[in-house]
Amino acid sequence: MSRRWKIAAILVLLVPILVLGAGGVLIGRKFGWPFAWRFVVGTFAGTKARPLSSRTFERTPARLERGRYLVELARCFVCHSETDPKTGMPLPGKMGAGRIRQSTEVSFPLIFPNITPDPETGASAWTDDMLARAIREGIAHDGRALVPIMRYENFKYLSDEDLASVVVYLRSIPPVRNSLPRMKLPFPYNLLVKGFPRTDHPADAATRAVRSSQTRRVPDQFRRLFRLSRGARQRRTYFALCGRRDD
Secondary structure (H helix, E strand, O other): OOHHHHHHHHHHHHHHHHHHHHHHHHHHHOOOOHHHHHHHHHHHOOOOOOOOOOOOOOOOHHHHHHHHHHHHHHOOHHHHHOOOOOOOOOOOOOOOOOEOOOOOOOOEEEEEOOEEEEEEOOOOOHHHHHHHHHHOOOEEOOHHHHHOOOOHHHHHOHEEEEEEOOOOOOOOOOOOOOOOOOOOOOOHHHHHHHOOOOOOHHHHHHHHHOOOOOOOOHHHHHHHHHOOOHHHHHHHHHHHHHHHOOO
8 A cells, every 4th residue: 555545544534533522522611521421422322212112101181180280390381382581481372382492502593393283293193102202211203312402311200100191291282383494413413412312211210310319409499399299209200300409
């Protein structure tokens, strides 16, 4: 092999390494070095997603009411709806219909999908397990890794029954036709998000949530709720919906 070809071969190997290294440094400086590690995982290991199952969740009044309570507590529609700038609440006729939001943290728009049961632009065609996997595992209906602004790393602490209740409630909200583009992430964010979803067993995740319940930080509006709900299931639900550390 001539010297010219050797140099070309070295450059072919070095350029991807330098590009990936620059991406990791950018992520680390902007969001913190633990995020840089997620970038590395996403780059070399990709997204780990379990296969979808055929499970469905029975629609019951108890699950409907429980799901409504959990979705309101988690403020899901604050992200997945056009909201009133004064109240922060979904605009009439827009609940769950998704929206496009510009963020000051990144240079690209964040797209929150339409999760109403609209047959053309919403989640009507998504199976129960697609919704469940997205909520608790961070994998979209089409197998993509979801951007972790969707708090699946907290929602994985939901019990199976609470997860079923959320899905049942989302199936019950009014369908809204609102077509949105699919979010396209530029480099290095497209690799970063692949490093977040995990296939932790729900029971293991719930156990960790209970064991760390005294060190997690939660918003003020949830603290009183926690003092009134001391059971293991309530603690898991509580920290699944807020997941920050206490002061």
